[in-house]
Amino acid sequence: xxxxxxxxxxxxxxxxxxxxxxxxxxxxxxxxxxxxxxxxxxxxxxxxxxxxxxxxxxxxxxxxxxxxxxxxxxxxxxxxxxxxxxxxxxxxxxxxxxxxxxxxxxxxxxxxxxxxxxxxxxxxxxxxxxxxxxxxxxxxxxxxxxxxxxxxxxxxxxxxxxxxxxxxxxxxxxxxxxxxxxxxxxxxxxxxxxxxxxxxxxxxxxxxxxxxxxxxxxxxxxxxxxxxxxxxxxxxxxxxxxxxxxxxxxxxxxxxxxxxxxxxxxxxxxxxxxxxxxxxxxxxxxxxxxxxxxxxxxxxxxxxxxxxxxxxxxxxxxxxxxxxxxxxxxx
Numbered sequence: 001x002x003x004x005x006x007x008x009x010x011x012x013x014x015x016x017x018x019x020x021x022x023x024x025x026x027x028x029x030x031x032x033x034x035x036x037x038x039x040x041x042x043x044x045x046x047x048x049x050x051x052x053x054x055x056x057x058x059x060x061x062x063x064x065x066x067x068x069x070x071x072x073x074x075x076x077x078x079x080x081x082x083x084x085x086x087x088x089x090x091x092x093x094x095x096x097x098x099x100x101x102x103x104x105x106x107x108x109x110x111x112x113x114x115x116x117x118x119x120x121x122x123x124x125x126x127x128x129x130x131x132x133x134x135x136x137x138x139x140x141x142x143x144x145x146x147x148x149x150x151x152x153x154x155x156x157x158x159x160x161x162x163x164x165x166x167x168x169x170x171x172x173x174x175x176x177x178x179x180x181x182x183x184x185x186x187x188x189x190x191x192x193x194x195x196x197x198x199x200x201x202x203x204x205x206x207x208x209x210x211x212x213x214x215x216x217x218x219x220x221x222x223x224x225x226x227x228x229x230x231x232x233x234x235x236x237x238x239x240x241x242x243x244x245x246x247x248x249x250x251x252x253x254x255x256x257x258x259x260x261x262x263x264x265x266x267x268x269x270x271x272x273x274x275x276x277x278x279x280x281x282x283x284x285x286x287x288x289x290x291x292x293x294x295x296x297x298x299x300x301x302x303x304x305x306x307x308x309x310x311x312x313x314x315x316x317x318x319x320x321x322x323x324x325x326x327x328x329x330x331x
Contacts, residue, residue: 020246020250020313020316021311021312021313021315021316021319022311024250024253024255024316024319025258025311028255028258030255030258031308032258032261032263032264032308032309032311033264033306033307033308033309034263034264034265034277034304034305034306034307034308034309035264035265035305036265036301036305037084037265037266037267037301037304037305038084038085038086038265038266039084039085039086039087039088039262039265039266039267040079040084040086040087040088040266040267040269041088041089041090041266041267041268041269041279041326042067042075042087042088042089042090042094042103042269043067043090043091043092043094043268043269043270043271043279043282044066044067044089044090044091044092044094044096044097044099044100044103044271045063045065045066045067045091045092045094045096045097045271046063046064046065046066046091046092046271047061047063047064047065047066047091047092047093047096047097048061048063048091048092048093048096048119049061049093049096049119049121049122049125063092065271066092066096066097066271067097067099067271067272068099069099071271071272071273072097072099072102072103074273074296074297075103075269075273075296075297076102076103076106077297078296078297079103079106079107079110079112080106080109080110082300082301083110083111083112084112084301085112085113086112086113086114086115087103087107087112087113087114087115088114088115088117088266088326089103089104089114089115089116089117090117090279091117093118093119093122094116094117094118095116095118095122095128095131096122101134104116104134104138104140105138108138108139108140113141114138114139114140114141115140115141115142115143116135116140116141116142116143117143117144117145117326118135118142118143118144118145119144119145120144120145120146120165120166120169120170121162121165121166121169122169123168123169123172123173124165124168124169132169132172132173132176133176135173135176135178136173136176136177136178136182139182141182141183141185142173142178142182142183142184142185143185143186143187143222143326144166144169144170144173144184144185144186144187144218145186145187145189146166146170146186146187146188146206147187147188147189147191148188148191149205149206149209149210149213150209151163151164153191154166156191157189157191167214167216170184170210170214170216170218171214171215171216174215174216174217178218179216179217179218179219180217183219183220184217184218184219185218185219185220185221185222186206186218186220186221186222187221187222187224187328188202188206188221188222188223188224189224189225189226190225190226193226193236193239193241193244193245193248194248195225195248195252195320195321196223196224196225196321196322196324196329197223198223198322199221199222199223199322199328199329202221202223203220203221206218206221207221220328221328222326222327222328222329223322223324223328223329224324224325224326224328225249225317225318225320225321225324226317227280227314227317228242228245228246228249228313228314228317229280229283229284229314230283246313246316248320249316249317249320250316250320252320252321253316253319253320254319254320254321254322254323254331255319256323256330256331257318257319257322257323257324257330257331258319260323260325260330260331261318261319261323261325261330262278262318262325262326262327263277263278263281263309264309266278266326267296267304268281268282269296270282270287272295273295273296273297274287274288274293274294274295275287275288275294275295275296275298275299276288277309277310279326280314280315280317280318281310281312284312284314286310286312288307288310318330
């Protein structure tokens with residue numbers, strides 16, 4: 001994405017277009033403020049072994065942004081001191097960061113539930129033979145991206161050969177107890193500018209097809225709405241479908257989703273330790289501040305309670321239809 005596109009997207013999010021989401025909240029007498037912290041979500045960097053069309057992080061193999069040792073150390077100290085209930089590790093492909101194992105082990109040592117947001121194909125990359133066994137031995141919950149159970153749809157979103165590698169990775173995880181003894185959740189994203197179908201029905205279809213055709217089992221399916229930011233936004237504009245998609249999100253606003261929005265109890269941490277209300281705000285540079293930009297080591301969980309949440313037009317994606325969060329639908 002070139003710099004002019006980035007400026008346009010941030011302007012759309014932070015400028016007058018933001019009022020459309022705010023107006024929905026006002027019309028339904030709703031507000032967004034932070035509750036007690038439950039989940040610390042760490043983005044370890046933008047580097048990934050894939051470059052998916054729907055990626056809101058704009059991650060790719062050529063991205064240089066990666067969390068360094070000093071930042072990982074300061075975050076580990078914060079985790080040890082404040083002991084969040086959940087540590088959710090994402091990227092890019094977070095496993096590409098050399099400090100991934102250190103952060104997992106630190107969080108697990110405090111008793112935290114640890115989540116690895118895995119793209120599956122990383123398990124099949126050279127040099128990552130250790131990964132599946134490490135995740136199982138540390139009892140890390142795996143949330144894995146598999147945007148469809150049909151190979152052609154996965155190819156359209158994620159490229160040639162990705163589906164075959166993903167199935168091989170799922171079988172490897174199954175052999176270690178994932179999907180039975182250990183939680184293994186799959187993530188579905190629509191291929192185009194549509195809302196996800198009902199999550200429960202889609203999960204049933206996934207389970208039937210993956211078990212029948214590939215011998216794969218998993219715990220739950222999370223259906224997540226595509227965010228109109230980064231690479232997906234660029235696709236929408238190139239296809240002249242930006243306005244159409246934003247209108248779909250706006251008319252599908254569901255006030256019942258607001259109470260469960262992840263920004264209420266999740267704190268998103270960037271690869272340099274910066275703070276954001278959610279991963280999507282992070283991608284748009286909407287950093288938390290108190291007059292100057294805040295980093296994780298500047299705050300305690302108590303400091304965040306009651307704080308107003310920054311919103312923009314992209315928030316309509318989280319409140320459309322059945323809603324959307326990092327753990328699937330909301331209502």
